[in-house]
Amino acid sequence: MSESLSAALPLTRWQGDRGIYHLVTFTGAEAEVIAMHARLHRLEFGKQRGFGSVKIVARIGETEWKSSVFPQAKQSEWVLLISKKVMQLEQLSCGDTVPVTLTF
Incomplete structure (x- = not known):
């Protein structure tokens, strides 16, 4: 199984009770x-993360x-939160298509 995953995804805004994400x-x-990585973790350690x-x-x-x-x-579906700091450093705006790489 691959140890990384890359995708180009739209950056969206979500209004929660505690703020904007x-x-x-x-x-x-x-x-x-x-999801497969989550299942493998559960099998290996006998529990899931928070x-x-x-x-x-x-x-x-x-x-x-x-x-x-x-x-x-x-x-x-799986969600990755993007901080304001990352948005500023990479000059991102809501609606931009963002190239994201995850390493497990």
Whole structure:
């Protein structure tokens, strides 16, 4: 199984109770790869991480950071939050198509 995953995804804005968040959503084949890593972690360690998340190192452009992706809709979608700092460093705006690489 691959240790990394790359996709070009739209940057979306979500208004929550505690503020505004920017994120990208992995679906389809990319979501299946992430779900498989979550299942392998559960088999290896006998439990899942908080909220069913998967630890990753994310990369957009020249910016790299440690984070987690979180399952949505029974693991058919996975969400990666994008911080304001990353958005500023990479000059991103809501609606931009963002090339994201995840390393597991």
